[in-house]
Amino acid sequence: PGSFTPKQEMQYKTKLTQALKVGYKILNNGGSSLDAVEKVINTLENSPLFNAGKGAVFTSNGINELDASIMDGKTMNAGGVAEVHHIKNPISLARTVMTNSPHVLLAGEGAEQFAKEQGYTLVDENYFYTKKRWDSLQKIKAREQKRIKNSKEQTSNVVLNDEHKFGTVGCVALDKNGNLAAGTSTGGMTNKKFGRIGDSPIIGAGTYADNNTCAVSCTGHGEYFIRYAVAYDITALMKYKKKTVKQAADEVILNKLVKRGGKGGVIAIDKYGNMAMPFNTSGMFRGFITDKGVATVKIYKE
Numbered sequence: 001p002g003s004f005t006p007k008q009e010m011q012y013k014t015k016l017t018q019a020l021k022v023g024y025k026i027l028n029n030g031g032s033s034l035d036a037v038e039k040v041i042n043t044l045e046n047s048p049l050f051n052a053g054k055g056a057v058f059t060s061n062g063i064n065e066l067d068a069s070i071m072d073g074k075t076m077n078a079g080g081v082a083e084v085h086h087i088k089n090p091i092s093l094a095r096t097v098m099t100n101s102p103h104v105l106l107a108g109e110g111a112e113q114f115a116k117e118q119g120y121t122l123v124d125e126n127y128f129y130t131k132k133r134w135d136s137l138q139k140i141k142a143r144e145q146k147r148i149k150n151s152k153e154q155t156s157n158v159v160l161n162d163e164h165k166f167g168t169v170g171c172v173a174l175d176k177n178g179n180l181a182a183g184t185s186t187g188g189m190t191n192k193k194f195g196r197i198g199d200s201p202i203i204g205a206g207t208y209a210d211n212n213t214c215a216v217s218c219t220g221h222g223e224y225f226i227r228y229a230v231a232y233d234i235t236a237l238m239k240y241k242k243k244t245v246k247q248a249a250d251e252v253i254l255n256k257l258v259k260r261g262g263k264g265g266v267i268a269i270d271k272y273g274n275m276a277m278p279f280n281t282s283g284m285f286r287g288f289i290t291d292k293g294v295a296t297v298k299i300y301k302e
């Protein structure tokens with residue numbers, strides 16, 4: 001609260017509602033949860049408001065390195081891409097990795113080579129530029145320099161900290177056939193260095209879907225989400241401890257992660273359409289749309 005003007009909040013809410021309607025249309029016409037997840041995320045990737053696709057944050061070197069993953073809860077197939085620089089919609093490439101390759105995760109130049117062979121047009125790096133994200137990088141770098149001077153800390157120890165705002169996008173969906181899907185797409189964390197890859201492209205950490213339990217997409221400090229296999233942990237609590245989706249998601253986000261200092265949140269949906277969206281930060285842009293087409297979007301704790 002206080003970080004955004006009412007006008008900015010409205011812009012986010014409008015874009016989220018638009019994305020929810022894109023998903024609704026697909027699902028209402030009998031489309032698959034995978035299609036809904038991909039197209040909803042495309043809508044958010046194409047908006048400069050979010051840290052994914054256009055509007056992604058900058059690395060320490062002043063470029064954009066994008067990560068994404070998608071999972072099909074029916075087949076347990078999954079695909080991901082990491083550190084791509086020229087892919088307009090990384091979630092779509094993640095889906096192509098899932099469907100058109102024997103692999104789960106492709107990174108960097110190899111992933112882009114695969115994209116070319118699959119007929120993708122690579123976009124110029126400048127496509128991802130937004131002034132807001134560029135200015136954030138400059139601000140963080142200035143603060144980092146000051147800190148290094150004062151504490152003689154090594155730069156590698158100050159790569160990631162609380163000043164780095166999140167803004168990853170994700171979507172989870174349940175379709176008419178009872179199939180669950182989850183997807184996540186991100187630019188990662190501002191000022192990331194050394195080819196750092198977060199949780200978003202990693203199945204089990206940032207994304208997971210299993211028709212027997214739930215579909216999960218995460219946002220937050222990726223290192224924690226990887227260490228604690230957050231997305232998978234939520235499904236495991238449902239599977240082995242018979243927790244509900246809300247109990248499982250709350251346990252991981254509001255208890256386990258909080259104790260360990262991991263900030264972030266998740267969106268999750270089970271096979272009955274029960275949802276959970278816990279976060280341990282002061283806000284998380286989020287929304288849902290029901291089978292009646294009623295959309296709700298929220299930003300802060302309400």
Ligand code: ASP
Nearest residue numbers: 166167168188198220222
């Ligand atoms: N989880 C992402 C990462 O660590 C960041 C985010 O969610 O905003 O790369």
